[in-house]
Amino acid sequence: PLARVVACEQGKLDLDLVLHSNSHVARLNIEGHHRGAVAAVAAAEKAAAAAKAKADKVKDEEHHHHHHDHDHDHDHDHDHDCKDKDCHAHHCQEKDCKHASHDHHHHHHQHQEHCHDENCKDPSHCHNKDCQDPSHHHDHHGHSHSHSKEDNRQETTAAARFGIRSFVYLRRRPFHPMRLKTLVLRWLPVALNRSLDAGEKAPEGDSPLHAVLRSKGFTWLASSHTTANYWSHAGGFFEIRDEGDWWSAIEEESWPAEADRRNTILEDFDFDEVSGGGGEFGDRRQEIVFIGINMDQKKIEDLMDAALLTDVELSAYRERWAEEADPEHPEVEERKAAFAKAKAEEAERKRKQEEEEAEKEEKEKENIGKCCKGEGEHHHHHHHHKHDDHKHDEHEHVGEEGKETA
Numbered sequence: 001p002l003a004r005v006v007a008c009e010q011g012k013l014d015l016d017l018v019l020h021s022n023s024h025v026a027r028l029n030i031e032g033h034h035r036g037a038v039a040a041v042a043a044a045e046k047a048a049a050a051a052k053a054k055a056d057k058v059k060d061e062e063h064h065h066h067h068h069d070h071d072h073d074h075d076h077d078h079d080h081d082c083k084d085k086d087c088h089a090h091h092c093q094e095k096d097c098k099h100a101s102h103d104h105h106h107h108h109h110q111h112q113e114h115c116h117d118e119n120c121k122d123p124s125h126c127h128n129k130d131c132q133d134p135s136h137h138h139d140h141h142g143h144s145h146s147h148s149k150e151d152n153r154q155e156t157t158a159a160a161r162f163g164i165r166s167f168v169y170l171r172r173r174p175f176h177p178m179r180l181k182t183l184v185l186r187w188l189p190v191a192l193n194r195s196l197d198a199g200e201k202a203p204e205g206d207s208p209l210h211a212v213l214r215s216k217g218f219t220w221l222a223s224s225h226t227t228a229n230y231w232s233h234a235g236g237f238f239e240i241r242d243e244g245d246w247w248s249a250i251e252e253e254s255w256p257a258e259a260d261r262r263n264t265i266l267e268d269f270d271f272d273e274v275s276g277g278g279g280e281f282g283d284r285r286q287e288i289v290f291i292g293i294n295m296d297q298k299k300i301e302d303l304m305d306a307a308l309l310t311d312v313e314l315s316a317y318r319e320r321w322a323e324e325a326d327p328e329h330p331e332v333e334e335r336k337a338a339f340a341k342a343k344a345e346e347a348e349r350k351r352k353q354e355e356e357e358a359e360k361e362e363k364e365k366e367n368i369g370k371c372c373k374g375e376g377e378h379h380h381h382h383h384h385h386k387h388d389d390h391k392h393d394e395h396e397h398v399g400e401e402g403k404e405t406a
Contacts, residue, residue: 017208038289038386171304173191174284178306190235191236212292212295214291220285225320226249243329248269271339282329286308
């Protein structure tokens with residue numbers, strides 16, 4: 001959809017067709033490819049998470065329904081002195097009972113019973129695990145929901161057959177170049193590794209990175225504050241190359257004039273003051289898409305994290321590049337202020353909510369205390385009444401004896 005065929009003669013192609021500002025092809029650069037890859041992974045992860053949440057909800061509902069049926073079938077109160085006309089319907093456990101109130105109740109029991117006898121000939125007992133009859137509530141019915149069509153749609157043929165997965169590694173802190181080379185780059189499963197020195201060979205042994213088939217994205221090295229490097233790994237080849245400057249390091253006058261493109265650029269900026277980058281480094285980041293077979297994402301991320309600058313090293317980085325401050329970006333500062341305001345408002349809302357919940361809980365405790373105290377006084381009052389009645393009876397008894405003696 002981003003290309004078209006144009007009839008032309010050799011040497012007579014109108015350059016406006018290729019380089020015109022409205023040309024989609026001209027804009028489909030490395031940055032565009034990268035954003036598309038990141039968006040695709042994010043969409044797949046979101047869809048997978050939604051499918052899992054849906055499957056978990058179905059399981060919870062079925063689990064709740066199972067317990068409800070269990071409680072309904074077994075919660076019988078054997079009160080044989082009950083005179084309630086509806087009592088029979090609630091307390092009778094006779095399976096052969098003909099009472100009209102049991103028509104629906106015993107019908108429910110029939111569908112909950114499971115026969116596990118392979119030689120059973122009862123036509124009402126279904127033994128087919130693939131049975132689709134909605135009236136047969138088999139135990140495996142819940143299992144079928146965990147492998148629904150919605151789940152299968154989230155898995156491509158490659159993922160289902162070969163275990164191919166992808167994830168995005170995103171951090172807001174630069175790599176230490178030497179640690180990155182030692183811990184990560186030397187272990188990439190490639191025949192031609194441009195990050196290694198001439199004659200340097202890859203180490204022997206196993207590594208979580210050996211499961212990676214393809215990786216690509218933008219990377220931030222502590223050796224340069226302005227350069228946006230591109231991480232490119234495909235097949236047996238790997239390199240990290242200069243892909244221009246970070247937008248943070250470019251004067252805003254040189255940014256694209258179109259609002260949609262400027263918004264796309266600003267989406268890559270870090271506005272969170274408490275994030276790994278402290279909100280001060282703009283669009284500088286590690287954003288690398290990993291694609292591989294049966295990858296251990298946690299182990300790969302741990303290796304990558306170990307190559308990032310430590311807090312002490314990050315402080316030194318700030319001092320090192322303080323003289324090369326980024327040009328002012330008013331629109332970035334506006335968004336940063338708006339983000340901080342929204343975050344402060346959300347924190348205040350949560351604080352008030354917690355205070356209200358604490359006050360409510362305290363009032364409930366006070367009410368419970370008052371109720372308990374009132375019950376105690378009521379009981380003590382009745383105790384006094386009984387004691388007075390007992391004394392009254394004693395006086396009467398003494399009076400009668402006195403009369404007899406007299």
